Amino acid sequence: MLLLTRAVDTARRAHTLSRRLPVLHSYGLSTTKTKFEVEPTFCILCGLCVRYCEEVKKKNAIGFIGRGTEREVVFFPEIAREECPNCEECYSLCPTGVLPSHYALAEARHST
Template sequence: MSQTVTLTIDGRQVQAEAGTTLLEAARSVNIQIPHLCSNEELAPYGACRMCMVEIRQGQRTRLVASCIYEVEEGLEVQTVTERVLNVRRLVIELLLARNPTHPTLLKMAADLGIEKTRFEVEVKGCILCGLCVRTCREVVGVSAIGFEGRGTSRRVTTPFNEAPPDCIACGACATVCPVGVIPLKDKAGIRTIWKTDYPLQRCESCGRIIAPVKQLEYFAKITNQPLSHFTEHCVHCR
């Protein structure tokens, strides 16, 4: 049986199971901490730094990423302090310099009293939260995309910038992207993603589109079922 821990978040007593992150514990009592790179389906990553909170340990306080830091008995957490807000303000302004127009970022900025970034804008779109890369690896399980470069040259790409050999065209990366910068297009029985065309499978019974052929082949492989198991009927005519 797992152990229950009692801690204080913004002055409120909160009970949470050991192993819960501060972000989850806060959410359980409806204290919302802004975050961009955290997703409950993925392992904690702690890269965007929007979810920073201030914790007190004895006389000392320090900032930690609430998406990683786990609850501790008696821990005092403040989710809104001047230090915390300064980090969030900086982070959102820095991200707006890469993507000055996306509503999600603009809303987060507005919540912090920021209309626009003071930094020089160089539009890149992607905010490098890594949700796509981690979803592809941890949820889909194919690692078709990854990061290249370091520092400001870091970007998400396919191996050697070519058609990704392991991609199953499932589109999870595009779906999870918080700023919608991964292009995905379905047209005339073809899905285009990562600059590559993938044929879409039609239901053998009703003719509706089910999913990319490569995705169904991947399902067949990991479930050890014949491909026909996934192509004979679709969710609509099963």
């Protein structure tokens, strides 16, 4: 878990360095904002929460959807509504601490 925590710091340092060096323009790469810039506490897709919920708790209330750059971790409302309020053990596993907001978003989407 220490390595995952360091990954976030490394990504931030790399981003700061890339702002100082005008490399993107010279190679014709996109300079639009990435997921890293828009939301600094983004999910790093480590899968700790997904594996814990599937393998330890055997609930499958959280999982991956999408592929490639569109991949994200989501709570499945049908299961999460019943299981997650009594558990929330995956929250402490998240190296970025973004899981509670993901859960709140899933609840808000499902209630409307």
